[in-house]
Structures are given as C-alpha cells and as structure tokens.
Amino acid sequence: MFVIATHGPDQPNMAALPFVALKGAVESEEFPGEPPVVFLMQEATYLARTATDLSEVKAVGLPPVAQVVEFLQEHGLQVIVCEPCAVARGIGAEELAPYARMGGAGDLARQAKEHSVTLTF
Secondary structure (H helix, E strand, C coil), rough: CCCCCCCCCCHHHHHHHHHHHHHHHHHHHHCCCCCCCEECHHHHHHHHHCCCCHHHHCCCCCHHHHHHHHHHHHCCCEEEEHHEEEEECCHHHHHCCCCEECHEEEEHHHHHHCCCCCCCC
C-alpha cells in the first residue's frame, strides 16, 4: 500500500492516520510483496525530521506515531519526503530520520504505479 500524507505534527489526528493505515495493511496481509511506503508532502514533511518527537504525535485512541513507525520499519517501511516541500520549510536532507529520504514528483508517480492501492491523507 502506498500512502500520501499532507498533515504534520500540528494536526496529530490527521498526521497519525497514514501510518496507522499502513500498519493495518501490513497486518492484514492483503498486499503481499508491496512494502509499506509513505510520501510526505506539505506539513507532513516535519514528521520525517529527527527533531520531531513522534512519541508526542498521537491520534485520539491510537498509539503514538513513533510506535507505529517502529512496527512499519520492521516490515520494510519506506518514507519519501517531498524535497521541494521540505526545502520550502527549511528542512534539509541531513535533518531526516535514517529511514527517510528526499524525493520528488517522479517518486510519487512511480510509487503510485507500483502499488495496487494509493491513499491520501
């Protein structure tokens, strides 16, 4: 499953949903051979910064994003950060978590093509 996220830590309920959806997809085993991939755009780019404490990003009734990301990393999580969005917010590649990388429109299109389902939050 491929998820596009646009909400950041300032909206924790919306920021958590893409990761929770990916976790559910992994647990369902409905997408064999498809690694969980999230493309972070706009305010969601802040979620990939090492300076962002994902244990503080929580949706009501759901586990902290840090816990979900840890689970997803064990299942091959790929986090692609929209480089133009990140740069516009003063976020450089050196600030990204080890599991995240910068990317662009080509990555977005490629991931959408390679996955059977694309969700946007």
